[in-house]
Amino acid sequence: MPEAAVAAAAPTVAGALRDATAVLAAAGCDTPRLDAELLLAHASGVGRERLVLDARAALDPSALARFDALVVRRAAREPVAYIIGRKAFRWIMLHVDRRALIPRPETELLVEVGLTLPFGASVVDVGTGSGAVALALADERPDLTVVGTDMDPGALTVACENGMRLGSKVEFVRADLLDGVDRRFDAVLANLPYVPDGAELPPEVARYEPISALFGGSDGLDVIRRVIAGLPDVPVLGLEVGAGQAPAVAAMLAGSVEVVRDLAGHERVVVARR
Ligand SMILES: C[S@@+](CC[C@H](N)C(=O)[O-])C[C@H]1O[C@@H](n2cnc3c(N)ncnc32)[C@H](O)[C@@H]1O
CATH class of the missing domain: 3.40.50.150 (Vaccinia Virus protein VP39)
Structure with a gap:
C-alpha cells in the first residue's frame, strides 16, 4: 500500500476518541467520553490535556493497538480504575x-x-x-x-x-x-x-x-x-x-x-x- 494511503488510514487522536466513545456508549457506560480519554491517555502514556493539544495528530499505531484493547475491556464494563490500575x-x-x-x-x-x-x-x-x-x-x-x-x-x-x-x-x-x-x-x-x-x-x-x-x-x-x-x-x-x-x-x-x-x-x- 502506498505510504500516503497508510497515513490517510491512521486515525487522529480526535477520531479515535470519537469512535471509542460511541463503542462505550453503546456498551452502556455512564461516562463514555471521559472513559475514552482516560484510557487513551493511559495507552499513550500522556496526560489527558495532551489529547486536546494533539487532537488532530495521527495516533501512533502501537498506542492505537493498546487503546483498542483497553476499550474492549471497558466495553465489557470493567471499571476504568482497574484497567489503568490506579485511583486518586x-x-x-x-x-x-x-x-x-x-x-x-x-x-x-x-x-x-x-x-x-x-x-x-x-x-x-x-x-x-x-x-x-x-x-x-x-x-x-x-x-x-x-x-x-x-x-x-x-x-x-x-x-x-x-x-x-x-x-x-x-x-x-x-x-x-x-x-x-x-x-x-x-x-x-x-x-x-x-x-x-x-x-x-x-x-x-x-x-x-x-x-x-x-x-x-x-x-x-x-x-x-x-x-x-x-x-x-x-x-x-x-x-x-x-x-x-x-x-x-x-x-x-x-x-x-x-x-x-x-x-x-x-x-x-x-x-x-x-
Ligand atoms: C466496602 S469495602 C471498603 C474498603 C475501603 N475501606 C474503602 O472505603 O475503599 C469493605 C472492606 O471490608 C472488608 N471486610 C469485610 N468484612 C470484614 C470483616 N469482618 N473484618 C474485616 N474486614 C472486613 C472487605 O474485605 C473490604 O475490604
Whole structure:
C-alpha cells in the first residue's frame, strides 16, 4: 500500500476518541467520553490535556493497538480504575486491582471525621480495602497513629503495597473486624460491606469488585451491627452507610450522634462521639 494511503488510514487522536466513545456508549457506560480519554491517555502514556493539544495528530499505531484493547475491556464494563490500575483519593494516588474495592469519593467523608481528632490520637480503619482511608488520613495528619485492618488477605496485600509505595507508616493488620487486635483506639472509622444481599448492582461492581467487600446480609447491616457491638466505649466511631440505612445505624449508637451527607445529598456517614 502506498505510504500516503497508510497515513490517510491512521486515525487522529480526535477520531479515535470519537469512535471509542460511541463503542462505550453503546456498551452502556455512564461516562463514555471521559472513559475514552482516560484510557487513551493511559495507552499513550500522556496526560489527558495532551489529547486536546494533539487532537488532530495521527495516533501512533502501537498506542492505537493498546487503546483498542483497553476499550474492549471497558466495553465489557470493567471499571476504568482497574484497567489503568490506579485511583486518586483525596491527596494520594492508590494502586487498585480486583483484590480490593475501588475507593469512592463519598468515603473521603470518613477521612474528614479523622481530621477532627486531637493531636496524637490513635485511629483504626476497619475493613481498609486498598488502605484508602488509613493512608489518606496518615498523609494529612502525620501526628496520628493509624492502623488499618481487613480480613481479606488480597485486599490487605493491596493496602500494604500502597503503604510502601507512599512511604506511609500506617500499620496494616489482618483481622476479622477488631478481633485479636488488643489495643484501644481514640477513633474507629469503617466503610464495611453494607449492600443488602440480592441487591442489583451495576455490572462494573457485580462482575469485577470483590464480593467480600459488598454484601452485608438481608438488610445490609450485619457487619456494621457486629462492629458496633464490639465497640461499647470507643470515643469516636464513624461508619459509612448505604442509602436509607443511616436512621437504623444511628439508633444502634450511644452518645452524641451526627449524620453527614455526601455531595449528592445522601446520608452517608454516621458519627457517634462520647
Ligand atoms: C466496602 S469495602 C471498603 C474498603 C475501603 N475501606 C474503602 O472505603 O475503599 C469493605 C472492606 O471490608 C472488608 N471486610 C469485610 N468484612 C470484614 C470483616 N469482618 N473484618 C474485616 N474486614 C472486613 C472487605 O474485605 C473490604 O475490604
